[in-house]
Amino acid sequence: MGRAGHIAGAAAAIALVVPTPEDVRNRVIDAFDLGQATFAIMLAATDLGIGTGHSAVGDQDRARAALGVPDTHEAAFRSTRSSTAVTGEPHVGAVSPDVRRS
Template sequence: METWDAIRARRNVRAYTDQPVSDADLTRIVEAGWRSPSASNRQHWDFVVVTDRAQLVDLASTWQAAGHIAGAAAAIALVLPEPSAPLDLYDLGQATYAMMLAAADLGIGTGHSSVGDHAKARAILGVPETHDVAYMLGVGYPADRPLRPIRRPNRRPFDEVVHRGRW
C-alpha cells in the first residue's frame, strides 16, 4: 500500500479475525515505533509485544475500554519510565501512529487503548515498578472488512479544522 493510502485506510479496529499476525509483520510494526521521532532523541519508551491469549485477556481488564485487546492477535504495550515528561507522552503518540500506519500498510488493523490499572498491567507484563504501561495497541486482521482508503471519513469538515495564516 502507498503511504497516502495507508493514512486514508487506517481506522480503529476493535474486532479481529482469528488469523495470527506473523512475527515478521509484528517486528515490522514495532520497528516503525522504534524508528519514530522523539524529543532530543531520548527514546524514553519500551514496547512489549504480547501474543499469549491469557495475557491478552488479562490486559483487556486493565481499562474499561480495552475489551478489544482480548480478541486481538497481538498487543503492543507502550511503556514509559516514571516520572515521565509531557514530551514523553507526545513521543508515544508519534510511535503509536507510526505503528498504526505500518500495520495499515500490511492490511493489519489496530485499536489503541489506555491503561487504568497500571499495577495490574505491570504485573501481567513483568514491567518494573519504575515504569508505567501507558497505552496498549491491539493488533490483528479486521473482522468486519479489510482496510481500504476511506472516501468520506467521519471527520469535522476540513475547512472548519484547517486555518491558514490566522485562526
C-alpha cells in the same frame, strides 16, 4: 467484554513502556512521543493491511502485573492487532500499498 477484553482476543498486542516520568514536563514529553510512536505503528500496520486499535492504560498496577513491568516504569499505550494479522486478509478500508503508488 470487560475493560481491556480486546487484548485477550487480539492476534497480537504491543505495549509501550517507559520509565515513570520524574516531573510534569517529562510526562508531557513522554505522552507526545508515545502518541507519535503509537500513530507510526498503527500507520505501518495499516499499510500492511492489518487492522489496529489503541487505548490508554487506566490501571497501572494491573498492567504492570499482567505485563511484568517493574514499578519504576509505566505501560503507556496498548495497540492491538486484529485477526487479519494471522489470516493475511486486509482490514476493511485498508488501502493496498500497490494501489496508493499508482
